[in-house]
Amino acid sequence: MSGETILIVEDNQVLQDGIREILLGEGYHVLCASNGKEALKEMSTFNPDLILSDIAMPEMDGFEFLQAVRSRPEWVTIPFLILTARGEKDDVLAGKSLGAEDYLVKPLTRQELLTAVNARLSRAQEIRLAQLHKAYEDSLTALANAIDVRDPYTRGHVERVTAYAQIIAQQMGCRDGLLEQIRFGSILHDIGKIVIQDEVLLKSNPLSAQEWEKMRQHPITGAEMIKDISYLAAAAPIIRHHHERWDGSGYPDGLKGEEIPLGARIVAVADSFDAMSIDRPYRNGRALEEAYQEILKCSGTHFDPQVVKAFQRAWEQNKIQAIYASTKTKVPSFDST
Ligand SMILES: [Fe+2]
Ligand SMILES: [Fe+2]
Structure with missing residues (x-):
């Protein structure tokens, strides 16, 4: 040296x-x-x-x-x-x-x-390298949290989706570079929502067709935002395709089966599971169990059956429930409001 x-x-x-x-x-x-x-x-x-x-x-x-x-x-x-x-x-x-x-x-x-x-x-x-790496991840999380902060009902969403996706990816044997790519993709999956106005993002009534169209742009916007940042570029396909469905009925590109990048198939399960488990009028084991059953039901239609199997293994080992429990306190209670 x-x-x-x-x-x-x-x-x-x-x-x-x-x-x-x-x-x-x-x-x-x-x-x-x-x-x-x-x-x-x-x-x-x-x-x-x-x-x-x-x-x-x-x-x-x-x-x-x-x-x-x-x-x-x-x-x-x-x-x-x-x-x-x-x-x-x-x-x-x-x-x-x-x-x-x-x-x-x-x-x-x-x-x-x-x-x-x-x-x-x-x-x-x-x-120094480790600190730099940590600083990268921290700035990513800060960026992603900018969305979480705007929408109190999804607070902690990024953190949980990232943790669920990592567990599923590990169960599927993903390692090193791919694991990191999935972690970055999970942290940033909804980053494109940053351009959506509060009136649309926080609307409690159903969205109009036009508003819904705006909402559906977020995977494209997000992928575009990061595609030129070299250490994040590999996560762009995960961001772009996290709303695709296994049977081809998702968006934005209507990709099907293995045309959808593996990381995006994993984040899709983690993301939907979290959305379903917090989108319930009660916050307890029941909400979680129902969300879990819903994921199993959509295996082969919305979700890749192999990813669902990996998710199921993690559930049986109590790893999913542990993540939910460890971040649950940050989720606002619907019962009291
Ligand atoms: Fe999304
Ligand atoms: Fe999401």
Whole structure:
């Protein structure tokens, strides 16, 4: 690994030069400072990928510097390695309690230095990727919740549909990439409703033909919205086809059987089940049981029989009921209104 920038904070010039040479030889960019104060000055214009810091230094010692680094949100995740002289156990303990990742005992060999630096940099890279991934998903959910928030009767819908669809997909043996695609598709399946006005979206009376036509556009609008976002594009077919039916009577394209992408067939079951289980004047096991029976009844007409079988297996293992129970409190009660 190379190309990353490492900040060395060390007042012993010989040691600083030695470390610098080794790291430069490995292709790292290197910044140097002789104490914490100088290091903070370097960091006012540049965030290093890793910090190697001595403890005992004039002006600002390593502990004070470490505290300053950890107090800034943008610096919290920078790996911080302490350079300590042999036998300074208290330094190591104090450093770790302040948030240092690791320590290196002076004098250090080239091998020790490179092993520690490489390991910490790869770990930091993994953490950054995981955080980025999580941030993607969180922003997706926030976007999807923009619809949930508008319609109190469907609150929690996205969360439940996503959880049901994941369980069904797992039962069907879907893995990794496909599972993720289905998760994104479930989170965003109704995102196209964002362009539908409140008067239509929240209308309690039956929709007019024209309004219904608008409503039926949401899978197309949703798929269009995300098709150019590279990490979401694979979910576009799920969004577009989540209202298709196995027998070809669905919309928007009237696809039939396996012409409908598997992810969309799975989301269709999860989506309908949730809509039916919350669209009841009572909120208890009965609503859930009735919705479940309805799904079984529509196997082979509305729904792919294989998907229904997977859903049935999950139901028999109580997994569907567990999801419903865990998010139920967020569903508004119809009895009291
Ligand atoms: Fe929908
Ligand atoms: Fe939906």
